[in-house]
Amino acid sequence: MSSAAANPGSSLASASPVAKSAPPPRLKVEQVTYAYAAADRSAPNFSLSATSFQAQRQEIVAVLGPNASGKSTLLRLLAGVVGPLSGRIEIDGVGLGDLDLRTRAQRIALVQQESELLFPLRVWEFVLQGRYPYGRRLRFESDKDSLLTGNALAQVGADSFAGRWMNELSGGEKQRVILARALAQEPSLLLLDEPTQHLDVGGKVELLRRLRRLADEHRYTVIVVTHELNLAAEFSDRIVLLHKGKCLRVGSPVEVYDRGLLEQIFEAPLDVDIRPNGRPRVTLRGSE
Amino acid sequence: MVQVTLGGGELIRARRYRWLFLLVPALALSCGEAFAALQTANSSAGPQRLASHTVIDGVGRQVKIPANVDRIVSLAPNLTETLYALGLGERIVGDTNYCDVPPEAKAKPHVGAPVNPSIEAIVAQRPDLVFATTSINRPETVDALTRLGIPVYTTDPHTVRGMIDSFGRIADLVGAEKQGSALTASLNARLGALHARLATLPTIRVLFVVWLDPLITIGQNTFIADALQWAGAESVVVSQQNWPQLSFEEVVRLQPDYLVFAASHPGEGGVTAKGLRSQPVWKDLRAVQQGHVAIISDEIDRPDPGLIDAIEQLAHELHPDAFKPDAAPAGSSSKASRERVAFRAFGKKSEIAPQGLKPLMKGRWVMSDLKVRPPKDRLFSANYLRDDARLESGLTTRCCECAH
Amino acid sequence: MRTLTARRVIGACAMLLGVLFVVVVISLRMGAFPLSVRDIVATLFNGVLGRRERIPSEFALVVFGLRLPRIALGILVGAALSTAGAGFQALLRNPLADPYVLGVSSGAALGAILSLIFIPHVPGAIQAAAFVGAAATITAVYFLGRRGGQLDSATLLLAGIVAASFLSAGIMFLMTTLPGRDLRGMAFWLMGDLSSPPPTQNVRAWFVFLFVVFAIAAGAIYLTASDLNLILTGEKEAQHLGVNVHRVKLVVYISASLLTGLAVSVSGAIGYIGLLVPHAMRMLFGNDYRLLIPTSALGGAIAIVVADTLARTVVAPTELPVGAMTALAGAPVFIYLLRRRVR
Numbered sequence A: 001m002s003s004a005a006a007n008p009g010s011s012l013a014s015a016s017p018v019a020k021s022a023p024p025p026r027l028k029v030e031q032v033t034y035a036y037a038a039a040d041r042s043a044p045n046f047s048l049s050a051t052s053f054q055a056q057r058q059e060i061v062a063v064l065g066p067n068a069s070g071k072s073t074l075l076r077l078l079a080g081v082v083g084p085l086s087g088r089i090e091i092d093g094v095g096l097g098d099l100d101l102r103t104r105a106q107r108i109a110l111v112q113q114e115s116e117l118l119f120p121l122r123v124w125e126f127v128l129q130g131r132y133p134y135g136r137r138l139r140f141e142s143d144k145d146s147l148l149t150g151n152a153l154a155q156v157g158a159d160s161f162a163g164r165w166m167n168e169l170s171g172g173e174k175q176r177v178i179l180a181r182a183l184a185q186e187p188s189l190l191l192l193d194e195p196t197q198h199l200d201v202g203g204k205v206e207l208l209r210r211l212r213r214l215a216d217e218h219r220y221t222v223i224v225v226t227h228e229l230n231l232a233a234e235f236s237d238r239i240v241l242l243h244k245g246k247c248l249r250v251g252s253p254v255e256v257y258d259r260g261l262l263e264q265i266f267e268a269p270l271d272v273d274i275r276p277n278g279r280p281r282v283t284l285r286g287s288e
Numbered sequence B: 001m002v003q004v005t006l007g008g009g010e011l012i013r014a015r016r017y018r019w020l021f022l023l024v025p026a027l028a029l030s031c032g033e034a035f036a037a038l039q040t041a042n043s044s045a046g047p048q049r050l051a052s053h054t055v056i057d058g059v060g061r062q063v064k065i066p067a068n069v070d071r072i073v074s075l076a077p078n079l080t081e082t083l084y085a086l087g088l089g090e091r092i093v094g095d096t097n098y099c100d101v102p103p104e105a106k107a108k109p110h111v112g113a114p115v116n117p118s119i120e121a122i123v124a125q126r127p128d129l130v131f132a133t134t135s136i137n138r139p140e141t142v143d144a145l146t147r148l149g150i151p152v153y154t155t156d157p158h159t160v161r162g163m164i165d166s167f168g169r170i171a172d173l174v175g176a177e178k179q180g181s182a183l184t185a186s187l188n189a190r191l192g193a194l195h196a197r198l199a200t201l202p203t204i205r206v207l208f209v210v211w212l213d214p215l216i217t218i219g220q221n222t223f224i225a226d227a228l229q230w231a232g233a234e235s236v237v238v239s240q241q242n243w244p245q246l247s248f249e250e251v252v253r254l255q256p257d258y259l260v261f262a263a264s265h266p267g268e269g270g271v272t273a274k275g276l277r278s279q280p281v282w283k284d285l286r287a288v289q290q291g292h293v294a295i296i297s298d299e300i301d302r303p304d305p306g307l308i309d310a311i312e313q314l315a316h317e318l319h320p321d322a323f324k325p326d327a328a329p330a331g332s333s334s335k336a337s338r339e340r341v342a343f344r345a346f347g348k349k350s351e352i353a354p355q356g357l358k359p360l361m362k363g364r365w366v367m368s369d370l371k372v373r374p375p376k377d378r379l380f381s382a383n384y385l386r387d388d389a390r391l392e393s394g395l396t397t398r399c400c401e402c403a404h
Numbered sequence C: 001m002r003t004l005t006a007r008r009v010i011g012a013c014a015m016l017l018g019v020l021f022v023v024v025v026i027s028l029r030m031g032a033f034p035l036s037v038r039d040i041v042a043t044l045f046n047g048v049l050g051r052r053e054r055i056p057s058e059f060a061l062v063v064f065g066l067r068l069p070r071i072a073l074g075i076l077v078g079a080a081l082s083t084a085g086a087g088f089q090a091l092l093r094n095p096l097a098d099p100y101v102l103g104v105s106s107g108a109a110l111g112a113i114l115s116l117i118f119i120p121h122v123p124g125a126i127q128a129a130a131f132v133g134a135a136a137t138i139t140a141v142y143f144l145g146r147r148g149g150q151l152d153s154a155t156l157l158l159a160g161i162v163a164a165s166f167l168s169a170g171i172m173f174l175m176t177t178l179p180g181r182d183l184r185g186m187a188f189w190l191m192g193d194l195s196s197p198p199p200t201q202n203v204r205a206w207f208v209f210l211f212v213v214f215a216i217a218a219g220a221i222y223l224t225a226s227d228l229n230l231i232l233t234g235e236k237e238a239q240h241l242g243v244n245v246h247r248v249k250l251v252v253y254i255s256a257s258l259l260t261g262l263a264v265s266v267s268g269a270i271g272y273i274g275l276l277v278p279h280a281m282r283m284l285f286g287n288d289y290r291l292l293i294p295t296s297a298l299g300g301a302i303a304i305v306v307a308d309t310l311a312r313t314v315v316a317p318t319e320l321p322v323g324a325m326t327a328l329a330g331a332p333v334f335i336y337l338l339r340r341r342v343r
Helices: A071-079 A101-107 A123-131 A143-155 A171-184 A201-218 A229-235 A259-266 B018-043 B077-085 B103-107 B119-124 B139-147 B160-173 B177-198 B223-230 B248-254 B273-277 B306-318 B335-345 B387-393 C006-029 C037-049 C057-091 C104-118 C125-144 C153-175 C180-191 C203-223 C225-231 C235-240 C245-267 C273-285 C289-313 C322-339
Strands: A027-035 A047-055 A060-064 A086-091 A108-111 A189-193 A221-226 A238-243 A246-251 A270-274 A280-284 B051-056 B062-066 B072-074 B092-094 B129-133 B152-155 B204-209 B233-235 B258-262 B293-296 B357-361 B364-367
Touching: A027 A071, A047 A071, A047 A086, A047 A238, A060 A071, A060 A201, A060 A229, A071 A108, A071 A189, A071 A221, A071 A238, A101 A108, A108 A171, A108 C235, A123 A143, A123 A171, A143 A171, A171 A189, A171 A201, A189 A201, A201 A221, A201 A229, A221 A229, A229 A280, A238 A259, A246 A259, A259 A270, B062 B152, B072 B077, B077 B092, B077 B103, B077 B129, B077 B160, B119 B139, B119 C057, B129 B139, B139 B152, B139 C180, B152 B160, B160 B177, B160 B223, B160 B306, B177 B223, B177 B306, B204 B223, B204 B248, B223 B233, B223 B306, B258 B306, B293 B306, C006 C037, C006 C057, C006 C289, C037 C057, C057 C203, C057 C225, C057 C245, C057 C273, C057 C289, C104 C125, C104 C153, C104 C180, C104 C245, C125 C153, C125 C245, C153 C180, C180 C322, C203 C225, C203 C245, C203 C289, C225 C235, C225 C245, C225 C289, C235 C245, C273 C289, C273 C322, C289 C322
Parallel strands: A047 A246, A060 A221, A060 A238, A108 A189, A189 A221, B072 B092, B072 B129, B129 B152, B204 B233, B204 B258, B258 B293
Antiparallel strands: A027 A047, A027 A086, A238 A246, A270 A280, B051 B062, B357 B364
16 A cells, blocks of 8 residues: 555544544554555655554653664554555544545644744744634634643643744743644644654753643643653553564553563663653663 | 744724715715726717728728818827828827927927826827828727727838828828828839839848847837838848847858848947947958948938838948939938028028928928029928929939048 | 734725725826826716716726726736735745746747737737636646646646746747837737727727726735735645645635636736735735735735836836836836835
């Protein structure tokens, strides 16, 4: 199957019948596989083999693995950019492929490195764009949009520089703003692609703390793609461990962080301790 | 990607837009009515003229000529000169910036350049008839004027005889038949006389140079090519294009007997035989080495009565032996010296002409009454003298400031 | 934070309409035929009220037959070019894009030349052939500019440049075969000239037709204004926000090319308007396309009427083609804009 995007022309299908007893999981990934078409020469001939996991409300799931393990592919599948070769992805019980573009944008928000802006834009204008999926195509923003934009900025602590120009911001500030735009979409699912890449240690921790708070207080479901072992262990509820396209393990940090497994995957001598709060910590061995 | 730091939109903050809301419906209404008016304006365009008759002009268009043609606009210098030659100078109410022959033409109201005149300026003169020519005007100009109800007659000169005929037609159109037939008769007679002299002589192969660099010459469909034939020459270049560009090698291959330039070609400074002899490639041409470089009047470029002067001048240069030495016409001089001759002949400009001579243009005279014999010490410009008239009156027409 | 409201858009447009009105009245005043403002106002007034018998026939001729059609054409062409320019700048993600960068004007010029060669002096032939040439170029560049089945900005730009140079070569070659007077006409057409009369007798129908085509194409672009705002921050991001990027790009491509083809068919390739007017409007009103598109259209109309008025009067009675005036004035204006960058 070629790298076709989910069909934008499909209308919103009626939601699959929901069991009265328990609400469906926020995110359900079932036996999803993916392969780049052989004809697509620009992409490496890579595949993601059967991966399954679930995520509930208020959960942070970390997708973990070394480079080229299939993390980005999984994220693209979750964002709906490409459709899976086989298997199924469901958001609140509705298949991802059944959603049209706008509805998908109302459910899923992606946070990634921003490409360079062509024309100057203010921070609040940028975040306001997150309201696009709501309302008619050509529209002027309503008061509700402004309100939600303000809220999103407050949630990420960026309201103090709401009036500044985007290209004046530092890396960390910019990322907060991008996150704010994602929040303005009022999504069910927040996807983050290696968000800690350009941040210093303090920034990394601050971001993860913020995500934790967002998940706990505002009931988001957060999927974070990262290779930061300790941050993932500290802040996430569930870990999906990938290696060379294979999903090796899904579970809580303690369950997943097996020393032998981690050493094999990351090809480095490692030690795994359990900290007082029950979360594992990974350190590099051999420097004593 | 280029980061453009333009924009920001902070320059306008005023909120005083409200009163302008009234403007929009008012504008819409007036625009609508204006467009409606456009419809009627075009259908009843132009001052009402009584169309006298319809003719077909030189390019095959139908033109409604009004009964009285009192106001004429000329869109090309050669047309202006022709109209003056027909004695219609006073009827011209507008001409182009470049109409400079005769000098009175410069004082007429201008309508712009021949290629892009101002339609409004033409309309402002309220002409009864406009003359255009394919050699320099654009069809779009003619279309625009026709659309406004102004009749435009376009000439399309390809041959010298045809050009002379068109003079007659122009004269007929404006009710000046007598002047027309006089002019055409005189010009045709001169052509006839030339032909008689040169018929038995071999034609001289010439290269007519319009521009030196790039080297441009004339095609066989131009009136210049025809004019060359009347002067007992022929262009060595045969081309369907009007202004073919030649490579110099081709010239060397063709080795014309003569090079012919008009006085203003190819630019300021002009061209002289001596100058060419010092030019790197030209000096090796046989024609240059033999001094066979003819520089003739600019009238060769213009399809108007002065073209005949230029033809005669060229004929004299190419076939000097065909003409009796004492009858060398003054036509071989440049325009300036022609006028100088005329002024010299009659002293000051304000001098009254001898009896019997009718002035057409300053410096040019026509013998109206053959019985009058001007005194021998006077010199005349013989341009409009009929050949037989010259012979009969025994006039000495010698030019003392020729280019030879 | 002050979001863009419909009221602000209407207010800005009303202000520009006012400026346009003033410019039109001034332009009506200028010309070789002596007409005072009183004459003009009286003529317009009587025309609006339908009292056409009261207008002296020459006033009617000059105002309604000569100046007003030219101004109306200028407004249409200016609005079309600026809107197309704004659209292309977004589509190609390049602030230096102008409506001709994709070769549409060269295609139209080639069509015009071919019509001059094969069917000269048929009224309306040049415009129709130019439009056909433009349409053919649009289609060809579209297919060349695709990558993976979708319009890709960089590929599109390259395809357009290649098409433009190829077509220009063809034009130059053909121009050497034209007889003298058609060549002159063609040279004027290439420079951009508003003085050609309408090709049909029914002037009103002609303008209605042009306006309808303009309204459809410009309206289609305007409907994508919100989408364009998002696309300018990044195509992938726009897609994630729910923008159907592929469809928006196609609509903008076709509409902007249509506008360009329309403008070039009736008046030749007038330069600088499509490039500079959107930038000037950005400086005045900001980058939001919901405001930029209508203000660019009005700004372009104002610019062309000013340029054409200057072209008619600067070296009177000779008339410069309006494209020469926009080129002469365009460069200094561009430099001025660059120096007045906000940051």
